Amino acid sequence: MPLLTVADVLRLPVIVAGLPRVMAGEEQLGRAVRWVHVTELLDPASFLEGGELVLTTGMPQPNDPSRLRGYVDQLADIGAAGLVVELGRRYQQVPPDLVAACRARDLPLIVLSRGIRFIEVTQTVHALILDAQGELLRRSQQVHEIFTGLTLRNAEPQELVRAAADLMGRPVVLENLLHHAVFSGTGGGTAGQVLEAWQRRSRATPTPDTVQASGPEGWLVAPVEHNGRRWGRLVAVPNAAAPAADPEHTMILGRAATALTLARLTGHTRWDRQAHTCALLELLGWSYRGRTEARIRIEALGIPVVGHRLIALAIGHHGATADETGLDDRLADALRGSGTRALVGRLSPDRTGVLLALARASAWQPVVERVSRLTEETLGAPAVVAVGPGVTEIDQVARAFREAEEVVDAIGPVTPHRPFHVPSDVGLPELLYALRDDIRVQRYVEHQLGRLIEYDERHAGDLLTTLRHYLAAGNKSIAAKQIGLSRQAFYQRLHTIERLLGRDLESGVQRTQLHVAVTALDTLTATGAGGWGA
Known part of the structure; x- marks a missing residue:
């Protein structure tokens, strides 16, 4: 009030x-x-x-x-x-x-x-003052109950910040000691309006020991602590509806800061990672009103956009999860320690996203190789690190991540392991691996090769191996030599294959169809799909 x-x-x-x-x-x-x-x-x-x-x-x-x-x-x-x-x-x-x-x-x-x-x-x-004090006490009890309820159900920090903003009707921002806007509640405004030039404005605003107005813009500031040390602060920014702090706003911000401190004590400590994850998912889903708002939000997290090249990395990690190994935190710490600005967050339970912000003239390959090495060291197993195309506009990041994730989906056991993969690494085996769960691919293999596989199983033959070598070599003589057969014996096998499949191996189109089927079979066999054996 x-x-x-x-x-x-x-x-x-x-x-x-x-x-x-x-x-x-x-x-x-x-x-x-x-x-x-x-x-x-x-x-x-x-x-x-x-x-x-x-x-x-x-x-x-x-x-x-x-x-x-x-x-x-x-x-x-x-x-x-x-x-x-x-x-x-x-x-x-x-x-x-x-x-x-x-x-x-x-x-x-x-x-x-x-x-x-x-x-x-x-x-x-005095009657008006006492009425206001009584109303403030009633309001204080309501706010106390709201934040107590949120704390008891382990509400995420983003929810606590938004609750404070909604109760006050003004923007509220949780920032760390580096003046990065970790979470924000706009209180009816937009992120662009609130976070423009955030770090410069924030550094001009001192942090008081208690909840009070501070700085040239009259921000209401409350310190947030963890284990007796200051972690960051909660800031309420004036707006047209609430141009100055009043006792109710001071009380609400103090309650919110206390709830955030309790949240850290009860285990919510990865706030930076949560903020980065939220930012990455917002970019992928493009929940912004335009480039400017998106740029302001990302820059408020300490990631420069203007004048930089943005590189999207998608890291696929199967088996040990990133939570178990602390992969996201290790990557973020290592990149920050090397002076590389990056968002690091979870895109899905088995996939980590990294958005690198690099000077346009710098080489991205060494940075990505370091990310790959650290990922494999942390997980204790090879991982797929896929790189999307570099972009310079923030609204192009979603497309870059989609391409990187498509590469992750396509890299399978038949693909040679490399420190990182790019879209041009996706060939026919990788494309078929990405489609491995599509029943149409399995039916295609069965229609093209089913009779040949059945014949080999009944006669303990290796006609499928003969066909595979012939299609790979593209030359009958070379293929015969590779598997140690005379040309006559090899030709006879090819004639048997043609008869069983009803195909003409002299036809380039039909050879291509069979080549795709054999490649798909090898991919499905390597992944255990389809139930076939070679």
């Missing part, structure tokens, strides 16, 4: 009846009024704590300008919300020295030209 301000008090009928005029501190009328204090003492500051609106008839105020300035200095130093002087008893018009002193200290000075009952002012204002 917003604080009662000096401007709010001046709009109350009980004050309006006194014909108030603001004589100084016009820019400070947004100050919060914590209490109203009526005094005719010459040293009122000794009875104040800060935030009070002081009401006086001016009776104790001295004629000496220096002592008058001292009176104003006391109020300003203690943090009084403002000074209200009623004319008529001590002054017929406000002393210029008093106005000058208040202007010098930027202290709101309000002059009442008509007499009013101060007791009515205090009763009215």
Whole structure:
């Protein structure tokens, strides 16, 4: 609930009846009024704590300008919300020295030209303040229950941040010590509006020890800790609906920061990885309104886009999972340690995605080879590292990842192992491997080669081997020599194959059809699909 301000008090009928005029501190009328204090003492500051609106008839105020300035200095130093002087008893018009002193200290000075009952002012204002405090307590209990519920069901940090943003109606950002915007809730705005030039703006905003406004933009900042050390901070950014912090927003941000600290204590520690995974999936699904918003979101995570070449890597790891081995964390740490900017996150349970941001003139191959070596060392087994085409626009990243993932799907046991694979490595065996689960491929193999396989099984023959060598060599004499047969014996086998399959091996089209079928059979056999034997 917003604080009662000096401007709010001046709009109350009980004050309006006194014909108030603001004589100084016009820019400070947004100050919060914590209490109203009526005094005719010459040293009122000794009875104040800060935030009070002081009401006086001016009776104790001295004629000496220096002592008058001292009176104003006391109020300003203690943090009084403002000074209200009623004319008529001590002054017929406000002393210029008093106005000058208040202007010098930027202290709101309000002059009442008509007499009013101060007791009515205090009763009215104090009732409003107490109502606001009671509402704040009720609201505090509601917020406490919301974040307690989220904590008890182990809500993800992204959900906690969004809950804070929704409750406050203003953008909220969780950032780490490197000023990377790990998670954000836009509070009805857009990521582009909130995160533009985030690191520069964030570095200009100091982190206080408690929840309070900080920096040139008036961000509300709450530190987030882990094991007694500061991990990062939670930031609420002003917007048109909530241009300044109030007690309710301060309370909400503090509760959210506490919930995030508890989340880290209970095991939610891979926030950077979660943020990178979310960013990669958002790029793949393109959940942005345009290039600018996507660029701002990725750059807020510390990944440069403009002037860089973006390389998409898809890493397929079967068997040991990345969670068991800590692959994602190791890759992220190694790339960061080598000065390479990259997003590292999970695309699926058995696939890790890496988006490298490299200078356009730099070579990407050495970086990818390091990624491959570290992946195999971590997993303890060969892995498929596929590289998509390099792109320079953020909206081209999804296409690059799709191509890299298609390569991962195509690299199988019949493909020679390499540190990394690119789309041009996908040949006929790889294409058929990618289609290995398609029943149409299995039917094609059966239609083309079924009778030959059955004949070999019944007669313990090796006609399929003969056909395989012939199709691979493309020459009868060379193929006969490779399998150690005379040309006559080899030719006889080919005639038997032609008769069994009803094919003409002199036909280039029919040879191609059989070559595809044999390659598919070898691929399916190597992966255990189809139930065939060679």
